[in-house]
Amino acid sequence: MNFSHTQRSLEYQEQLLTFMDEFIYPAEAVIHERQMAGIEDPVEAPPEMAELKRIARERGLWNLFLPDDEYGAGLSNTEYAPLAEIMGHVIEIAPEATNCSAPDTGNMEVLHMFGTPEQKERWLIPLLEGEIRSNFGMTEPAVASSDPRNLEASVVRDGDDYIISGTKWWSTGAISKDSKVSIFMGVTDPDAPPKSRYSMILVPMDAEGVEVVRDLPVFGYNHRGGHAEVTYHDVRVPASNMIAEAGDGYMIAQARLGPGRIHHTMRAIGQAERALSMMIERAKSRTAFGSTIADKGVVQDWIAESRLRIDQARLLVLRAAWLIDTEGNRAARQEVSAIKVVAPRTAIWVIDKAIQVHGGMGVSNDTPLAGMWANMRTLQLADGPDEVHKMVIARRELRR
Numbered sequence: 001m002n003f004s005h006t007q008r009s010l011e012y013q014e015q016l017l018t019f020m021d022e023f024i025y026p027a028e029a030v031i032h033e034r035q036m037a038g039i040e041d042p043v044e045a046p047p048e049m050a051e052l053k054r055i056a057r058e059r060g061l062w063n064l065f066l067p068d069d070e071y072g073a074g075l076s077n078t079e080y081a082p083l084a085e086i087m088g089h090v091i092e093i094a095p096e097a098t099n100c101s102a103p104d105t106g107n108m109e110v111l112h113m114f115g116t117p118e119q120k121e122r123w124l125i126p127l128l129e130g131e132i133r134s135n136f137g138m139t140e141p142a143v144a145s146s147d148p149r150n151l152e153a154s155v156v157r158d159g160d161d162y163i164i165s166g167t168k169w170w171s172t173g174a175i176s177k178d179s180k181v182s183i184f185m186g187v188t189d190p191d192a193p194p195k196s197r198y199s200m201i202l203v204p205m206d207a208e209g210v211e212v213v214r215d216l217p218v219f220g221y222n223h224r225g226g227h228a229e230v231t232y233h234d235v236r237v238p239a240s241n242m243i244a245e246a247g248d249g250y251m252i253a254q255a256r257l258g259p260g261r262i263h264h265t266m267r268a269i270g271q272a273e274r275a276l277s278m279m280i281e282r283a284k285s286r287t288a289f290g291s292t293i294a295d296k297g298v299v300q301d302w303i304a305e306s307r308l309r310i311d312q313a314r315l316l317v318l319r320a321a322w323l324i325d326t327e328g329n330r331a332a333r334q335e336v337s338a339i340k341v342v343a344p345r346t347a348i349w350v351i352d353k354a355i356q357v358h359g360g361m362g363v364s365n366d367t368p369l370a371g372m373w374a375n376m377r378t379l380q381l382a383d384g385p386d387e388v389h390k391m392v393i394a395r396r397e398l399r400r
Helices: 007-037 049-058 077-090 104-114 117-128 249-285 297-327 330-363 369-379 386-399
Strands: 133-137 154-158 161-172 179-187 198-204 210-215 227-238
Touching: 007 049, 007 077, 077 249, 077 297, 104 117, 104 133, 104 179, 104 249, 117 133, 117 179, 133 227, 154 179, 161 179, 161 198, 179 249, 198 227, 198 249, 249 297, 249 330, 249 369, 297 330, 330 369, 330 386
Parallel strands: 133 179
Antiparallel strands: 133 161, 154 161, 161 227, 179 198, 210 227
């Protein structure tokens, strides 16, 4: 494996770092002031977002995640990974400003890989243009959704239509007025083999019978677009809204999740890097018991340990990205499970130590650390809990 970055990736990194310094960090400061004053809408895009998107697009920092020269930047997963890390430093703003935020990225990848020309025209193009946003309906409140065989929501054929019924929650983005479509995963044939029971279908959010019940805060934080509970009351959609074929839902999910977990985990490493920088700055600027906090042995140990953990995690993610690029999602399955465990765990550890160094300020909203911790702790559940990923790894080791 060659660990050096391509020239193309290096150029994008330089451009993105400049964009972050000139526009993202200043916007973050202004938005934070409004949040502290209680006048910022936590769900809808801030007023600065439209201008940030315009500048990002003008500079070619747009749809960087999509490995397709026609619609995206044409970068490989290995080339995109460091860009996701950079955007992870300001995770609430930078990915959205560059049209690289979840769940839109995964949904765009699904439509790009499996969508019909009509589906692409109606939904993919507006998503790629940043004109609309989307959500993904998989997790259900009444079952353990870590095992997709438990899904109960149904997609039933009725003539030229499908009828969608069931309740989903943690449908990220669905609260926002900009979220116009859901990719809904439900059971089309309960008697089929487990991997053929499910399908993915496009459901417009304004369809009759779609009820957005409530937003679900994360450790008390409301995120951009929200995390919605959505009930589908016998929603009727055309059969042409089916993605690929009925029964292909599991296959589509596997195709969607590999690259998506590269994005998630590299953003987590970006969060860890930012927390380490904040820890160091705070430790060097505060004095206790006759010397700076940075002079204390325990704090130096935290700083050194943070560097070791971050660099180890980054190398593991880059290896997974390289495997996906060279051998495909299936060959990288174990590595993808590994990074999904390691990266959030690393970020949580570093953020926790940064909070400790900041003292009381660390647990307040005066810094982004508490929100960063909440995001990363949630990532140990999102896209599959750690325990499931470790089960995948253990089973493969046992088979070997």
